[in-house]
Amino acid sequence: MTTRSARARTISRGIRGRLGKVAAIAILALAHGPAEAQTRTLLGTHGWAVYGTDYSHARDRAVPGDSVLLVAPRAAPGEPWSSGATVAIPSEIAAGEPVTMVFWARAARTTRLDIALQGPAPTYARFASTTISLGTRWQRVILRGTAPARFAANSQALSVPLGQARTQVALGPVALLRGAADDKAIARAFAGFHPPEVATDVRIAVEPSVTLAGTLHLPATHGRARVPLVVLIQGHGPNRRGGFPEIVRRLTAHGIAALEYDKRGIGQSTGIYREDVERLTADAAAAVAAMRRRRDIDPRRIALVGHSQGGVIAPAVAAADPRIAGIVMLAGSVGDGLPYLRRAILNQMIVAGRPAAPSATAIDAAITLLQARIDGKDAETIARLRTTVVDRFEAAGFRRPEAEAALAMIDTEETRRATRLRSASDLRALRMPVLAVFASKDPLVVAADEAPEARKALAQNPRGTVVVLEGLSHWFQEGAVTGNQEEVATLGPNAGSPRLVALVGDWLEALLNR
Numbered sequence: 001m002t003t004r005s006a007r008a009r010t011i012s013r014g015i016r017g018r019l020g021k022v023a024a025i026a027i028l029a030l031a032h033g034p035a036e037a038q039t040r041t042l043l044g045t046h047g048w049a050v051y052g053t054d055y056s057h058a059r060d061r062a063v064p065g066d067s068v069l070l071v072a073p074r075a076a077p078g079e080p081w082s083s084g085a086t087v088a089i090p091s092e093i094a095a096g097e098p099v100t101m102v103f104w105a106r107a108a109r110t111t112r113l114d115i116a117l118q119g120p121a122p123t124y125a126r127f128a129s130t131t132i133s134l135g136t137r138w139q140r141v142i143l144r145g146t147a148p149a150r151f152a153a154n155s156q157a158l159s160v161p162l163g164q165a166r167t168q169v170a171l172g173p174v175a176l177l178r179g180a181a182d183d184k185a186i187a188r189a190f191a192g193f194h195p196p197e198v199a200t201d202v203r204i205a206v207e208p209s210v211t212l213a214g215t216l217h218l219p220a221t222h223g224r225a226r227v228p229l230v231v232l233i234q235g236h237g238p239n240r241r242g243g244f245p246e247i248v249r250r251l252t253a254h255g256i257a258a259l260e261y262d263k264r265g266i267g268q269s270t271g272i273y274r275e276d277v278e279r280l281t282a283d284a285a286a287a288v289a290a291m292r293r294r295r296d297i298d299p300r301r302i303a304l305v306g307h308s309q310g311g312v313i314a315p316a317v318a319a320a321d322p323r324i325a326g327i328v329m330l331a332g333s334v335g336d337g338l339p340y341l342r343r344a345i346l347n348q349m350i351v352a353g354r355p356a357a358p359s360a361t362a363i364d365a366a367i368t369l370l371q372a373r374i375d376g377k378d379a380e381t382i383a384r385l386r387t388t389v390v391d392r393f394e395a396a397g398f399r400r401p402e403a404e405a406a407l408a409m410i411d412t413e414e415t416r417r418a419t420r421l422r423s424a425s426d427l428r429a430l431r432m433p434v435l436a437v438f439a440s441k442d443p444l445v446v447a448a449d450e451a452p453e454a455r456k457a458l459a460q461n462p463r464g465t466v467v468v469l470e471g472l473s474h475w476f477q478e479g480a481v482t483g484n485q486e487e488v489a490t491l492g493p494n495a496g497s498p499r500l501v502a503l504v505g506d507w508l509e510a511l512l513n514r
Helices: 183-190 245-253 277-292 309-320 337-351 356-375 379-395 400-410 413-418 423-429 447-457 485-490 498-512
Strands: 027-030 042-046 049-051 055-059 067-071 084-088 098-107 111-118 126-134 139-146 157-161 169-178 197-207 210-219 227-233 257-261 297-307 326-330 434-439 464-469
Touching (some): 055 197, 098 111, 098 126, 098 157, 098 183, 111 139, 126 139, 169 183, 197 245, 197 257, 197 277, 210 245, 227 277, 227 309, 227 498, 245 498, 277 413, 297 309, 297 498, 309 326, 309 423, 326 498, 356 379, 356 400, 356 413, 379 400, 434 447, 434 498, 447 464, 464 498
Parallel strands (some): 227 257, 227 297, 297 326, 326 434, 434 464
Antiparallel strands (some): 049 084, 055 067, 067 169, 084 157, 098 139, 111 126, 111 157, 197 210, 210 257
């Protein structure tokens, strides 16, 4: 149950930069008609995605909107694409259509960068590129190109590779201009621009040796009034901030702050990275406690949104803290202990096309092994049970190397810790509003099985709602065909489906802006 983590989601040469943070620097997407009759249409707000290095937020009145991102150089320079920043083009581009990307940038000392408008892996085909020289003064960078073919929304991006930059690079707001764009059009793009949010770097002390690095996105219009907050909890994997860009945009546009943070031991957070749900739950609870102490956050209006593993953590935090205003579970598994684990693994095997009966026999052998580990059985017993697991997986149609690989994935300390999950019990304990969302094409958290379990767990909660969104995968992106992870890089941002964003945004707004 992963979200888009370092999880093969950092597309190393750059287009989506999924390892990185989707920064709070706004991108104005402006649609233009013919040059003589140009119009402006705000298509969406997106941000820089930074990958492969650290960054921080800052304010600078020298650029439109005052908000900038400071991207640190790598500790040791690598290939140009080993770190950098990207901005996805959020709309479809017609064949032969002129496109202009404009952004503000400067460097702590003079540096040269090759920038491009390019497509996704594996070719990263460019349709525009240039070399720029940045100095210590802000400059407006302009890159023009003409689409050689029709491009789908989010399939192309502005790419700024920084792997060989030996100095800090500052990035300001970005504008996309469609059609012919002259200097006057470019100037109009930034005239009077005010970003809808203010991003602030925060540090959250969890333990003496663990500090979480996060970004607090505050609505730009909040003034001195305390605002409601949503804490965003990511899924399985070594995830940095940046997994919910469209949800963050929707929340801040409607007066709700959002907090996201790097997992412990990942990005700029300290500590040791381990997929220990109990510790990750404590981290999320610490984030809530830290936000309650802030003068700009209303401590009575804090909600949680968790995706995948985060959808298991959110109800655990809320079960221990009845002051939480409400939770949203996105593809969060529902169950308790080994029975839950058995059901989840079996469903994934069946979805993958494995026959049900022999798959069930194989999973039963694996569960017996895990129970023996938990019970502290002797080495001889464990060895015998491990052999049985491999044999049962072979009987289910796995080749011997595949069966051994399956054993290696199941017989781990992380899996044994997962047997302590109690998400069904946590949900049953909740009396605050709950929205549980599943996706019909999810290959990991199977909606046909999990949604009924969620309804059972929430049966005594009149404020619990379960929704299954048709045609979406585990990552809640439009356009999924198979629902498998291989599609993720081509379908836009994680949790970016407009249907999902509207559902979650409307639900949270009704809950928190009362």
